[in-house]
Amino acid sequence: MALKRRLTDWRNRLVSSAFIFRHNRAGVIGLVIVLFFISMAIFAPFIAPFNPYERIDRSLLPPGGVYLLGTNDMGQDIFSELIWGARVSLSIGFTVALVVMFIGTTVGVVAGYTGGLVDEVLMRFADIILVLPSIPLMILIAAIMGRHNFYVMILALSVVGWGGLARMVRAVTLSLKERTFVEAARALGASGGHIMAKHILPNTAPLILSSVIYQAVGAMMAEAGLAFLGLGDPTAKSWGMMLHYAQTAGGWWGANGNPMWNWIIPPGLCIALVVLGLMLVGQAVEEIVNPRLRRRR
Amino acid sequence: MMEPLLEVRNLRKYFPVRGGFFRSLLSRRQMWVKAVDDVSFHVMPGEIFGLAGESGCGKTTTGKTILKLIEPTAGEVIFDGTEIFNLPPQELKPFRRRMQIIYQDPYESLNPRMNVFDIISEGIDIHELAGSTSEKEELVASALEMVELTPPEEFIFRYPHELSGGQRQRVCIARALVLNPEFIVADEPVSMLDVSIRASILKLMLKWKEESEISYLFITHDLAVARHMCDRIGIMYLGKIVEMGDIDRIIETPRHPYTQALMAAVPVPDPTAERTKVMITGEVPTPIEPPSGCRFHPRCPYAKEICKRETPGLVEVERDHVVACHQLEHSIHL
Ligand SMILES: Nc1ncnc2c1ncn2[C@@H]1O[C@H](COP(=O)(O)OP(=O)(O)OP(=O)(O)O)[C@@H](O)[C@H]1O
Ligand code: SF4
Ligand SMILES: [Mg+2]
Numbered sequence: 001m002a003l004k005r006r007l008t009d010w011r012n013r014l015v016s017s018a019f020i021f022r023h024n025r026a027g028v029i030g031l032v033i034v035l036f037f038i039s040m041a042i043f044a045p046f047i048a049p050f051n052p053y054e055r056i057d058r059s060l061l062p063p064g065g066v067y068l069l070g071t072n073d074m075g076q077d078i079f080s081e082l083i084w085g086a087r088v089s090l091s092i093g094f095t096v097a098l099v100v101m102f103i104g105t106t107v108g109v110v111a112g113y114t115g116g117l118v119d120e121v122l123m124r125f126a127d128i129i130l131v132l133p134s135i136p137l138m139i140l141i142a143a144i145m146g147r148h149n150f151y152v153m154i155l156a157l158s159v160v161g162w163g164g165l166a167r168m169v170r171a172v173t174l175s176l177k178e179r180t181f182v183e184a185a186r187a188l189g190a191s192g193g194h195i196m197a198k199h200i201l202p203n204t205a206p207l208i209l210s211s212v213i214y215q216a217v218g219a220m221m222a223e224a225g226l227a228f229l230g231l232g233d234p235t236a237k238s239w240g241m242m243l244h245y246a247q248t249a250g251g252w253w254g255a256n257g258n259p260m261w262n263w264i265i266p267p268g269l270c271i272a273l274v275v276l277g278l279m280l281v282g283q284a285v286e287e288i289v290n291p292r293l294r295r296r297r
Numbered sequence: 298m299m300e301p302l303l304e305v306r307n308l309r310k311y312f313p314v315r316g317g318f319f320r321s322l323l324s325r326r327q328m329w330v331k332a333v334d335d336v337s338f339h340v341m342p343g344e345i346f347g348l349a350g351e352s353g354c355g356k357t358t359t360g361k362t363i364l365k366l367i368e369p370t371a372g373e374v375i376f377d378g379t380e381i382f383n384l385p386p387q388e389l390k391p392f393r394r395r396m397q398i399i400y401q402d403p404y405e406s407l408n409p410r411m412n413v414f415d416i417i418s419e420g421i422d423i424h425e426l427a428g429s430t431s432e433k434e435e436l437v438a439s440a441l442e443m444v445e446l447t448p449p450e451e452f453i454f455r456y457p458h459e460l461s462g463g464q465r466q467r468v469c470i471a472r473a474l475v476l477n478p479e480f481i482v483a484d485e486p487v488s489m490l491d492v493s494i495r496a497s498i499l500k501l502m503l504k505w506k507e508e509s510e511i512s513y514l515f516i517t518h519d520l521a522v523a524r525h526m527c528d529r530i531g532i533m534y535l536g537k538i539v540e541m542g543d544i545d546r547i548i549e550t551p552r553h554p555y556t557q558a559l560m561a562a563v564p565v566p567d568p569t570a571e572r573t574k575v576m577i578t579g580e581v582p583t584p585i586e587p588p589s590g591c592r593f594h595p596r597c598p599y600a601k602e603i604c605k606r607e608t609p610g611l612v613e614v615e616r617d618h619v620v621a622c623h624q625l626e627h628s629i630h631l
Pocket of ligand 1: 312313330331332350351352353354355356357358359518584
């Protein structure tokens with residue numbers, strides 16, 4: 001019985017959150033966009049007509065016909081590249097967001113709750129991460145790790161990302177720590193670990209959720225930027241990587257002086273749309289978790 | 298002679314004052330808020346000891362420091378024969394079960410993300426008081442019944458925001474009671490509640506005192522409530538106990554000018570009764586840099602030279618009645 005009550009309880013909360021979300025039109029649009037690209041990433045093998053890594057025809061064919069967006073300089077189908085690109089770009093974005101969430105939250109809660117020397121040391125690290133310019137740092141990490149690959153990319157993006165979240169979570173932890181219910185838990189005999197896990201963390205969760213969405217946005221933009229600069233994983237075609245190849249192969253000015261719009265617009269547009277969609281969802285989530293932001297309508 | 302359950306000896310709690318930037322330029326001296334300054338008292342088993350005084354006199358700080366929820370500056374607390382301030386955390390833990398607290402504000406003292414069942418069972422888990430889930434459910438249900446939140450199934454899955462103030466406070470009390478404590482610090486447990494529900498909660502507390510021999514440190518600023526609840530009382534002024542002893546003697550024959558002033562502010566049940574009218578004027582001085590000598594002297598109608606120079610100690614004026622005042626003659630003939 002107990003479990004059932006608990007489940008309905010959760011369902012009620014979910015339903016009421018969904019209700020608020022539904023009434024935020026921008027949030028719904030954002031969610032539709034994001035879900036569209038997520039399904040694109042998941043079902044890429046079924047949607048894409050060709051293997052994007054395979055040479056299938058002459059290079060630089062114009063759009064239309066079998067090749068919806070034409071072919072690139074290697075004779076690969078641009079439309080298929082675009083579909084598979086969703087996979088690479090989104091998985092980098094979400095993986096980085098999860099890693100950042102894990103590191104940032106742990107560091108923030110531990111530093112804030114423990115205080116003293118631990119706090120001092122952890123926050124100095126966070127500050128170092130925050131003040132170092134992130135693009136050069138990522139380039140440096142990628143260089144030290146040797147080859148440019150997918151996982152190095154994720155690592156580099158995560159390392160530069162956690163500082164801000166850690167600071168924010170720490171600030172919230174500091175104020176939660178002073179709340180009477182935390183003192184009440186100490187009076188019950190709870191240990192520090194128990195208090196952090198049961199009382200502090202759940203109360204930072206709403207804040208973390210929206211910030212993780214923004215982290216994903218940041219990671220995807222950074223990935224696109226790095227890839228465009230040629231620092232991405234050449235074997236995993238993300239949208240940024242497509243733009244990079246388009247640029248190095250001369251697609252930006254074209255054979256006869258006209259830029260190859262069919263090659264450069266689609267990946268750029270995809271990046272912009274995903275970022276827009278995530279931002280809209282992020283704002284809607286913020287409104288749910290922070291009722292003060294809720295607009296009266 | 299029975300041993301006291303709790304003995305507080307020379308308890309002090311000084312908070313450092315974080316002076317502003319300019320003040321720190323002017324003076325290097327660290328300033329302190331002497332919230333609790335050399336307080337000693339004891340609580341017998343099954344006794345309710347009251348602590349009363351104006352806002353800011355250090356009642357809450359005393360209660361929390363005794364439980365080591367605030368780190369003490371100096372002093373000792375002996376609970377059932379053991380000094381608890383110097384215990385390492387693992388050895389302090391069993392005392393956390395035996396000594397509990399009920400807060401003033403039921404809106405702040407419950408985690409908004411936990412339901413009633415989780416709130417009450419938390420202590421059971423921490424101290425491993427239940428062998429099985431069903432035993433745990435029984436303990437929670439019986440704690441809810443004790444605080445008259447019945448039937449328990451009605452309440453266990455509610456969140457704090459789904460409860461009224463009085464219900465929240467009952468949940469807070471159940472959270473403490475489920476541990477089967479011997480001593481509870483009750484910090485103005487009803488002052489934020491609706492007048493209509495105060496009496497029922499106070500009645501329950503008295504019932505547990507009788508039935509389960511629970512002792513309380515009952516903090517209040519309401520002397521009428523104190524008289525109803527307490528066996529003995531300490532009157533605090535700026536971090537010090539100025540008068541202490543049997544509640545009836547102190548209410549009927551207060552000897553300290555400050556206590557007399559407090560009494561004058563309480564409605565008298567019998568309007569024809571003779572009472573000394575001592576009116577005090579002025580604000581409570583801050584416990585930062587409290588007045589020298591007797592801390593009450595700037596507001597005391599009987600203050601003399603000596604009061605500014607020397608701090609009066611607690612002197613026994615009759616059995617179980619001590620007072621800290623240099624000019625006791627003024628209050629002898631009531
Ligand atoms: N954490 C703290 N830091 C600095 N000063 C504090 C702190 N806690 C309490 N004080 C000060 O100590 C003094 C005593 O406070 P305390 O809360 O114990 O008073 P109280 O008697 O419980 O008052 P009230 O009736 O308003 O609850 C006050 O002057 C208060 O400002
Ligand atoms: S010691 Fe002096 S100032 Fe203090 S209460 Fe007694 S008479 Fe008043
Ligand atoms: Mg108080």
